[in-house]
Amino acid sequence: MKVSLLDLKRQYQGIREEVLKEIEKVCDNQSFILGENVANLEKEIAQYCHTKYAIGVASGTDAILLALMAIGVGPGDKVITTPYTFFATAGSIARLNAIPVFVDIEPETYNMDVDKLEACLKKETRSKKSKIKAIIPVHLFGQCADMEPIIQLAKKYRLTVIEDAAQTIGAEYKGRRAGSIGDFGCFSFYPSKNLGGFGDGGMVVTNNERLAEKVRILRVHGSKPKYYHKMVGINSRLDEIQAAVLRIKLRHLENWTNGRIEKARIYNRLFDEAGLQEIMTLPTASADRHVFNQYVIRVKKRDQLREYLAKEGIGTEIYYPVPLHMQKCFRYLRYKRGDFPVSEKAARETLALPIYPELTIEEQQYVVNKIGDFYKL
Numbered sequence: 001m002k003v004s005l006l007d008l009k010r011q012y013q014g015i016r017e018e019v020l021k022e023i024e025k026v027c028d029n030q031s032f033i034l035g036e037n038v039a040n041l042e043k044e045i046a047q048y049c050h051t052k053y054a055i056g057v058a059s060g061t062d063a064i065l066l067a068l069m070a071i072g073v074g075p076g077d078k079v080i081t082t083p084y085t086f087f088a089t090a091g092s093i094a095r096l097n098a099i100p101v102f103v104d105i106e107p108e109t110y111n112m113d114v115d116k117l118e119a120c121l122k123k124e125t126r127s128k129k130s131k132i133k134a135i136i137p138v139h140l141f142g143q144c145a146d147m148e149p150i151i152q153l154a155k156k157y158r159l160t161v162i163e164d165a166a167q168t169i170g171a172e173y174k175g176r177r178a179g180s181i182g183d184f185g186c187f188s189f190y191p192s193k194n195l196g197g198f199g200d201g202g203m204v205v206t207n208n209e210r211l212a213e214k215v216r217i218l219r220v221h222g223s224k225p226k227y228y229h230k231m232v233g234i235n236s237r238l239d240e241i242q243a244a245v246l247r248i249k250l251r252h253l254e255n256w257t258n259g260r261i262e263k264a265r266i267y268n269r270l271f272d273e274a275g276l277q278e279i280m281t282l283p284t285a286s287a288d289r290h291v292f293n294q295y296v297i298r299v300k301k302r303d304q305l306r307e308y309l310a311k312e313g314i315g316t317e318i319y320y321p322v323p324l325h326m327q328k329c330f331r332y333l334r335y336k337r338g339d340f341p342v343s344e345k346a347a348r349e350t351l352a353l354p355i356y357p358e359l360t361i362e363e364q365q366y367v368v369n370k371i372g373d374f375y376k377l
Ligand SMILES: *Cc1c(COP(=O)(O)O)cnc(C)c1O
Pocket: 059, 060, 061, 062, 085, 086, 088, 089, 138, 164, 166, 167, 187, 188, 189, 190, 200, 201, 202
């Protein structure tokens, strides 16, 4: 049997007609950038995420970059995030010549460890001239970071909170939707995300009118009105074809998300029935609603397991093999091995298994059986 890590063709089968019809309309209109579909998608995403404003941009990376630009983060400023995330989180900080300051993660959720955040803030703010401007908690794999204490600390130290919610659209934390809790929420519509376009795309959400307006201007080179520039922005517009596709997919998102949650439950049950709970750590869902963009287990002999599963036709992935403080491009930050032991351990032990709403029970059973076979060898 072959079980790929992600099979978007199955999802496409169910929406093909609708999608092609809408794409054809965009082609007939020949209006491709920031048109009617983008405006409507912004309204629908704001409503879905329980925020007042949503601004469509070119990618999840740009969403983070634009949020940082909107609060004026620049050379020498510091922004706190975790080293166990996709590169874009810290990359966006570095692109503004600001300094990523890393705080380690919790071993169970892979999200920012709040005690370590507090310790970091104490240390960084010892001098009166603290350069810390913002915190970017990452909602990794589909569940929210522990936002309540993060918001409290941000208030105490007067910092902006930018949620990296790229993997977490529709997740909930104490009754609130991901992206609506901090000052900004940043989403990605990269095809493998829970709401994925037919290319790149992203969205910034916020409840702050002034910040929303600033992001709106910054995404079109800082111009308002057109050709009059009060600030230097970037070109980061969402296009109509993406927005048309995303609007159709958004209508299915709740169903698909519930499907993912159900598949995660089934994995948990099958691993339990196979008696495999003892040799692996299953994902913990501590937040109200984990949307399982990834189903990530923690195992011994991870690399050998991955190779074995590949031979048996099962696709897996390692998110992420190198924590960001160990990346070559961040050598100048002068972090060393051992600085973030929880992230480093996770990088050695985690493995993402296939999860998507269309995955069948037979396929899940096959994955679980093969993992069992490997550890019996
Ligand atoms: C996907 C992702 C991003 C970046 O989104 P793009 O749309 O690929 O630019 C940022 N942060 C995290 C945690 C992501 O998973």
